[in-house]
Amino acid sequence: MALITFLVFAAIVVAVGLYKHLTSKPKIPKGLKPLPGPKGYPIIGSVPDVPEKNGFIKFAEWGKEYGPIYNCNLAGSNHVWISSDKIAKDLLAKRAAIYSARPHIPALLDDNRTSAQYLPLLSNNDGWSRQRKFANAIMREAEKANWHHYPELEAKRLLVELLDDPSQYNHHLESFIARITCRLAWGHSEPSNELKQRARELLIGVSPTGALGNKLPFLMAMPDWMSPVKAWERRRAATERRFFQMMEEQVETEIKEKRAPPSWMRMAIEGGKEQWNFQYKDEGAYCVGMHGIAGALTIAAPMQTFCLAMCYYPQYQHLVQEEIDRVCGDRMPQPSDRPNMPVLRAFIREALRWRPPVPTGIPHYLIQDDEYEGYHIPAGTTMHPLEWAISRDPELYPDPEEFNPLRWLKPEYPTYKEPLTEFPTMFTGSTQAGYGRRLCMGSQVADEDMFIGIGSLAWLFHISKEDAKRNIMMNEKASISEEELNTGLDEDSDASSEKSQEVKFDPTEVKAKKESKKEVKKDEMDPTLDYSILLIAKPLPFKFDLKVRKPERVEIVRRQFEDGMEKGLYESPKNYWGDNKGKLGWGKV
Structure with a gap:
């Protein structure tokens, strides 16, 4: 049973990734060019090249290789990384009308963009x-x-x-x-x-x-x-x-x-x-x-x-x-x-x-196609002002x-x-x-x-x-x-x-x-x-x-x-759920 479940999960992952891979390639308007960036792999994009720990360093390295603004496909989703304060201001501040939304966070039950629960994660609404x-x-x-x-x-x-x-x-x-x-x-x-x-x-x-x-x-x-x-x-x-x-x-x-x-x-x-x-x-x-x-x-x-x-x-x-x-x-x-x-x-x-404290920057979300210095940035792109690089x-x-x-x-x-x-x-x-x-x-x-x-x-x-x-x-x-x-x-x-x-x-x-x-050795x-x-x-x-x-x-x-x-100015922490937590209480962190 466990093997069957695993195979079903794997099939779904591949199918979803293949669908995104086939449908996520944006059409480049005439006269514009796509942003540079790592080519990545079919379906999964550049995910294998980004370490889970301190991934922001890898994104900064790519910025040195591809330039202060570059495109990166991550499992079918389009991400643009910005390593320049000037470019971040040009896009995220001066064009705030189309760059002020937030990307969807799948792991939350209620949509972070519209539920009016998480102010920092709400879209511009x-x-x-x-x-x-x-x-x-x-x-x-x-x-x-x-x-x-x-x-x-x-x-x-x-x-x-x-x-x-x-x-x-x-x-x-x-x-x-x-x-x-x-x-x-x-x-x-x-x-x-x-x-x-x-x-x-x-x-x-x-x-x-x-x-x-x-x-x-x-x-x-x-x-x-x-x-x-x-x-x-x-x-x-x-x-x-x-x-x-x-x-x-x-x-x-x-x-x-x-x-x-x-x-x-x-x-x-x-x-x-x-x-x-x-x-x-x-x-x-x-x-x-x-x-x-x-x-x-x-x-x-x-x-x-x-x-x-x-x-x-x-x-x-x-x-x-x-x-x-x-x-x-x-x-x-x-x-x-x-x-x-x-x-x-x-x-x-x-x-x-x-x-x-937030080295990757808090992401913005582009709601319509845009152009920057001859480069095409498609709607639906997640924009990252890469604080580590900036x-x-x-x-x-x-x-x-x-x-x-x-x-x-x-x-x-x-x-x-x-x-x-x-x-x-x-x-x-x-x-x-x-x-x-x-x-x-x-x-x-x-x-x-x-x-x-x-x-x-x-x-x-x-x-x-x-x-x-x-x-x-x-x-x-x-x-x-x-x-x-x-x-x-x-x-x-x-x-x-x-x-x-x-x-x-x-x-x-x-x-x-x-x-x-003492300098740290490269290895x-x-x-x-x-x-x-x-x-x-x-x-x-x-x-x-x-x-x-x-x-x-x-x-x-x-x-x-x-x-x-x-004077009673200092209170002790309070336990709000007791020992029998039931459906409420602390989860494993």
């Missing part, structure tokens, strides 16, 4: 327009309120968790972001673990290298009992819906009892269906929930990249530490410090460039493979921009925010989270490669001695507790300390590229040392966290 209007309103109001100071509040918990159990740094960083996002979405941090799981499962569902339904779409047309991947998606979607409903119900109750903290859900409810023009019962719950999911894991990835960069490019770390010590002294960074901390902003911007343009980023925050701070670099009280910023002029009508709606909150989160890490800790003699990261519970507390301090650092109100030094005058960097994998395979790429867990820079700061942060605990 009425659901997208009304949810984008709502998103603009809630982001604007939350920004006016300085994001209700949720990042600063959760940064204290993050540092205490890293002190007590540094081996779980990956979990702590993701929890830091999830808790802030939960507070913004619903006013409470207790759903953070559930939000992280919702984000992980949805990420699997939408990633080309995730759910099997994206590789073999016919599986989603079969009955659940014959298609485990479809049954998995049904449970995921039902759990997601019920979670969003429960959170909306909780905020409704708190509003009635006049104890609801500020949140996006509270704004959605108090604004009412008429103001936001929501078209179905759960649309407000989904709109808020998707903003939570979008931020839960994406913002943690650059924070993990920062830790990775400090291990392999330690010569720059003292620059950000000196700036933080000078501006903040013995208090943690806060939003008002932003104009005075260009070095910290440069580290964040460089982390995003060096290891983009962020490695050698003319804009000399030595692009190197992590170098000075490229944003020194006038001799093409990326330098004044005034340093404003630049560099995380998204101004950055491709990371997207293109045209698909610009990221949460860029400001992401900027704030990383500024406070990474700034707090550098304020308390010195990060370095794992030391076999002193492996703090592998300790189940870190017991930090007085000697260890002082090993992270630079001998020549001149920390000042003076609260500077303006930039009083020129970071271009600070030269990076010289440290040799060895670059350890800084040991990344996850899903759409959002993040460094897989690695080992490194965290050394407290100043012992008195440990006491400061612990005391502030304990005060918050006494």
Whole structure:
């Protein structure tokens, strides 16, 4: 029986692939030419040539071979890869009317383009327009309120968790972001673990290298009992819906009892269906929930990249530490410090460039035939602004493979921009925010989270490669001695507790300390590229040392966290499904 089922599946795959192969070849209008690109194989196209891990590197290599815009057939579907910021802007921004749709994601039960459930994945339609209007309103109001100071509040918990159990740094960083996002979405941090799981499962569902339904779409047309991947998606979607409903119900109750903290859900409810023009019962719950999911894991990835960069490019770390010590002294960074901390902003911007969290870019979808510089681009093409390649343009980023925050701070670099009280910023002029009508709606909150989160890490800790003699990261519970507390301090650092109100030094005058960097042999994998395979790429867990820079700061942060605990500001994660999950609950990730 199993053999027969396998043969039927194989026959369907071949038949579908053959049909696509015979029908997907576009007719080229007279006077135009097809885009260059790899020839691939019959039926399956170039699929065998793209490795599942770090496939974005292969796409970037093809860009060097075929040019900054090229065509690639993947299992009968037409894909265009763009390695130039200029070309991406020419098409995706200047011609946004025809390039702002999203491709269909087969592994989701409800059509991502039209269901009005997943704002970042919606095509350019009425659901997208009304949810984008709502998103603009809630982001604007939350920004006016300085994001209700949720990042600063959760940064204290993050540092205490890293002190007590540094081996779980990956979990702590993701929890830091999830808790802030939960507070913004619903006013409470207790759903953070559930939000992280919702984000992980949805990420699997939408990633080309995730759910099997994206590789073999016919599986989603079969009955659940014959298609485990479809049954998995049904449970995921039902759990997601019920979670969003429960959170909306909780905020409704708190509003009635006049104890609801500020949140996006509270704004959605108090604004009412008429103001936001929501078209179905759960649309407000989904709109808020998707903003939570979008931020839960994406913002943690650059924070993990920062830790990775400090291990392999330690010569720059003292620059950000000196700036933080000078501006903040013995208090943690806060939003008002932003104009005075260009070095910290440069580290964040460089982390995003060096290891983009979405290296393949969020895809756009072309709805009608188009022409670009004599090349024909057929309707139905999935367009990829290839962030990995765009962020490695050698003319804009000399030595692009190197992590170098000075490229944003020194006038001799093409990326330098004044005034340093404003630049560099995380998204101004950055491709990371997207293109045209698909610009990221949460860029400001992401900027704030990383500024406070990474700034707090550098304020308390010195990060370095794992030391076999002193492996703090592998300790189940870190017991930090007085000697260890002082090993992270630079001998020549001149920390000042003076609260500077303006930039009083020129970071271009600070030269990076010289440290040799071992080059990776060609036959060895670059350890800084040991990344996850899903759409959002993040460094897989690695080992490194965290050394407290100043012992008195440990006491400061612990005391502030304990005060918050006494005031009830820190909630424990909540289990929403219990042990008997039934048709709802967590799936295997």
